[in-house]
Amino acid sequence: MSTLRLSGDLWMGDAPLIRNLALEFPAARWSCLLGRSGVGKSTLARLIAGLPGPYRLEGELAGNGRALAGHVAMMAQDAQLLPWADCVQNVTIGARLRGARPDLARARALLAQVGLAGLEGRRPAALSGGQRQRVALARVLMEDCPIVVLDEPFSALDTVTRLAMQDLAAKLLQGRCVILITHDPLEAIRLSDHAYLLGPLGAESLALPASPTPRDFTAPETLAAQAQLLARLHSLGPVLCAG
Numbered sequence: 621m622s623t624l625r626l627s628g629d630l631w632m633g634d635a636p637l638i639r640n641l642a643l644e645f646p647a648a649r650w651s652c653l654l655g656r657s658g659v660g661k662s663t664l665a666r667l668i669a670g671l672p673g674p675y676r677l678e679g680e681l682a683g684n685g686r687a688l689a690g691h692v693a694m695m696a697q698d699a700q701l702l703p704w705a706d707c708v709q710n711v712t713i714g715a716r717l718r719g720a721r722p723d724l725a726r727a728r729a730l731l732a733q734v735g736l737a738g739l740e741g742r743r744p745a746a747l748s749g750g751q752r753q754r755v756a757l758a759r760v761l762m763e764d765c766p767i768v769v770l771d772e773p774f775s776a777l778d779t780v781t782r783l784a785m786q787d788l789a790a791k792l793l794q795g796r797c798v799i800l801i802t803h804d805p806l807e808a809i810r811l812s813d814h815a816y817l818l819g820p821l822g823a824e825s826l827a828l829p830a831s832p833t834p835r836d837f838t839a840p841e842t843l844a845a846q847a848q849l850l851a852r853l854h855s856l857g858p859v860l861c862a863g
């Protein structure tokens with residue numbers, strides 16, 4: 621699967637959310653989706669991941685004309701772990717739901733890769749927020765899908781843990797088509813090869829530094845791009861609540 625393409629109008633119930641979408645998510649690249657709260661970023665993430673909901677796309681979503689079922693793994697802000705299951709059981713949940721025999725050795729190896737060697741038998745309640753996101757990352761790697769959707773995966777973490785998780789994800793998800801949703805301009809700039817700013821009337825492509833990712837958060841070009849992106853997001857104005 622080389623490039624994932626999404627085009628058309630996104631609807632929530634009987635109301636349009638985003639019109640005129642023409643998004644391209646190349647293989648082996650990180651693409652970022654930005655936009656005001658409520659614009660429809662998580663809805664797009666769910667659509668790409670094939671999750672059910674009261675939304676529909678009047679258009680096309682495919683990778684080289686092929687359907688996406690079985691090709692997408694997703695990681696969200698909340699690690700979404702089973703509270704009664706230990707790390708190994710959480711990482712192998714996909715196989716068990718499919719009725720397949722879980723590869724426990726591979727699960728343990730992936731947990732070691734994300735820095736959780738020795739904690740395999742712990743349940744989520746006995747892990748820190750950062751450790752839970754590491755389990756979620758290991759679960760994504762376990763699924764071994766060419767497309768990975770990350771919906772604000774690190775936004776609940778403190779800044780230093782977040783930077784470490786960004787570096788880890790950039791390393792371990794290398795070679796996959798990653799679609800990152802984030803509110804954090806620095807995260808977008810550090811990790812993305814390209815970015816779209818979403819609005820109700822469509823998506824705008826944003827310029828990013830040419831340097832390789834993950835970008836050094838102290839590099840002048842990273843900081844300049846972060847400031848520029850923050851200014852662009854700020855210019856959209858605050859989110860207003862109806863009623």
Ligand SMILES: Nc1ncnc2c1ncn2[C@@H]1O[C@H](COP(=O)(O)OP(=O)(O)OP(=O)(O)O)[C@@H](O)[C@H]1O
Binds near residue numbers: 661662663
């Ligand atoms: N299950 C649902 N039923 C009805 N409306 C929904 C549902 N889920 C989301 N919406 C609405 O669809 C719109 C888009 O929601 P979505 O969560 O995709 O936005 P978002 O851009 O991800 O926002 P945020 O940045 O705040 O997470 C919002 O107006 C939201 O209220």
